[in-house]
Amino acid sequence: MSRWNLSWRLLPLLAVMMLVLTGCAQDPYLSALDPKGPVASAQLSLIMLSLYIMIGVFVVVMVIYVYVLFRFRKRPGQTGIPEQVEGNHKLEIIWTVIPLILLAVLAVPTVSLTFDLAEKHSTEEALQVKVTAHQFWWEFEYPDLEISAGQDLYIPTGQKIQFQVTAKDVMHAIWIPALGGKIDTNPGMTNNMWLQADKPGTYKGKCAELCGPSHALMDFKVIALEPAEFDKWVNNMKATATKTVPASAQAGQEVFNQSCIGCHAVDATKGVKVPDIAPNLAGFADRTVLAGFIEHNNENLAQWIKNPQSLKPGNLMPAFEGKLDEQQINDLVEYMNTLTLE
């Protein structure tokens, strides 16, 4: 009998674990269980529908299972031979037909939402954003606004965002769980997906397709702003084309123009045309993290410039340790800190 006691002890343990995991622990800006927009909400309600149906089936199975295991275990001294039942047509029809009905109940909203989510919205209906995934960073281009940004995706709230996604090198997948599911970014092809954020906030984005050594580190931020704030951001981004640099940062700018500008633009209006081999750094100083996930401070920035491999294995930025001296790196850091959007 002791084995049954054990499994009974296991069940409440699992239930508690479930509560702990879903309740207090989840990150509301990351979790798909706490949707922040209509797409994620619709997806969660389908998940719940399928889960309820499945739990219903599971309960039926478990009730029979537990009953059978207790009732029909062989008792000491029991002899005789149980009746060799061949089957039972009535029962067998029941457990064929009921699942079919349950599946039909699930299939109808499934197909309808599948088509809704595949809809492609025009410029009038939605803000267009072109996403290009790279090993291991993200490029966001706003064709109608003629700006582009690296790593941080700014969007207005309460408005559909129509993404056209592709990749430069290998496959990646763009996933912002709190706003909705993912879609693959395939080199040589373009995929479409739409999402919407209802409330302002900084949502966490992830790469969801194995893309090389730093796949785990290919995070990005989705910053949803009230529409007026968003417009301000757009104007600030456009202003980076004509931004001047304070005198204190000019030494750093010179280093930047010699060593970095071959890959990185700092002008958001250029990103569209400049070679897309590295993220556009317009507004860099406002970013909360470096390279998608590293705490943004001067030491980490200097370390990144010296040896990016040590922080993000396999990334394609060259190391500048040995090529630039301490002074030049400090100047660079100073200059980078002026790349704000005011």
Place this chain on the structure above:
Amino acid sequence: MATHAHPKRTGLWDWLTTVDHKKIGILYLIAGGFFFLIGGLEALLMRIQLMYPNQEIFVGGSFNQLLTMHGTTMIFLAAMPIIFALMNAIVPLQIGARDVAFPFLNSLGFWLFFLGGLLLNLSWFLGGAPDAGWTAYLPLSGKNYSGMGVDFYVLGLQIAGIGTWIGGINFLVTIINMRAPGLTFMRLPMFTWSVFVTSALILFAFPAITVSLVLLMFDRLFGGAFFEPALGGNIVIWQHLFWVFGHPEVYILILPAFGVISEVIATFSKKRIFGYSAMVFATVLIGFLGFMVWVHHMFTVGLGPVANSLFSIATMLIAVPTGIKIFNWLFTMWGGQIRFTAANLWAVGFLPTFVIGGMTGVMLSVPPADYQFHDSYFVVAHFHYTIVGGMVFALFAGLHYWWPKMFGKILNETLGKIGFWFFFIGFHLTFFPQHFLGLMGMPRRVFTFLPNQGLELGNFISTIGAFSMTIGTLVFLYNVIVTATRGEKASNDPWDARTLEWTISSPAPEYNFAQTPLVRGLDAFWVEKMAGKKKMTPAEPLGEIHMPSPSILPFIMSLGLFIAGFGFMHHAYLIVIIGLGTTVVCMFLRSIYDDPGYHVHPDEEEVKA
């Protein structure tokens, strides 16, 4: 009747040359068990790296190698071979045959699998293991983005795959042609039925992986551009080809598991299987539908709502025959006398676990929901519930059940139960929290995660569970050793079972059946027992038995391909020619020399007993 000398071989030479299905079964078990331990070690190392956030034990590329080799090893080199071990050990006995249809091919299949798997694993020492995931999606697995490891993947799996394919054909022919008199298809034991359907799936699915691997090999080694977007290639083609193989592959794994569960539950409930014809029908239907659903692995690739909807509904349909099986198992136990032996404990543990795996499977078949689940830890949880909680549990059930028939000794029951509980509890601790980790935003195939994103607790519990499963596995190994050294000698029929394999001695004699038995119904042995008999009615007079000769050629042929594999990888064409040449010469020798085999006399004592 020309009688040839009975070739007595011993030791290593015997194992290298054997064509006896029982010995080949043991070879498969040893090799598959060895790879299972390697794959398990790789899993444990990954779980250690993921125990806490931001750890730096296996970072980036090294984690990806562990990940890829774990998946590839477990699927191709551990799960498949252990299934083949049971197929070989049991199917000929269950159908009253003296061996498989093509004993020589059987040995060839084993050696190809083994040397292919060895080739793949040598990558660890020769420039790094493959690192593009077991699915080897392009362009990541192409020559621009990954190193030599993927060459080992392509060539190792190609060689091992040919072995599996040959094995599948062999079992199809065996089951069609070599059934004992009276053993019609609708009297076949469920395990044999499931092996039959699995073999058919192997026959049709493996050519797809063969083709994909050839195309990838051309791209990587000979400058092809099938998957090179810049040159007009298409990367999605790889995914279609891979999953046209890959989805049936998971049914290739799970159907024999279903077969094992049917046998074990029926025996230990002392009842015939409930709804036999429905079970057969469901098995065939699952096998058929298995070919119709591969796109559910590709819902996020961007194939459009029509494709996604159609494949979604096809996938949901599989739940129906699967549900039929679950209920039939429950009702097999209903009204029975259930004995909780170690074997049955694994089978009984299988039921709820596999039901959970099936439930999450239905949830994954909903494309908009899958956009959230896909490539997240939810998927990792789902497929481990089906593969480990389903197939591996069933394999343990089958091993405990048939161990006496394979080795003549009964595994220690107490140790068997202790191992079960460590593994069962560890399994749920490891994989249950992963459902939530996935929904809480943890992508799969990541080597680390950040603190303060709500992912710490789940990952920690998961790693603790992995340790518990490791203990369970070690207890099983210990049990094997204890049993081998001082286990209890098994009788012919230690479980009071129902099918033909239990009518002969444990382990079975070289020729299996001294006289081919006459089958008079489903559960042939049970039918005789109910008629008050202790043994089967023979269908032929006692006489000399013809046996195939052992041969070293299968081993050498496989070695030739193994050598050629290295040659291809390094563009060393002389080595390719030597390797392929060896194989071709062996094929030639095999064709021109007639193998007359030899004859044995059944042991008179045993026949009388």
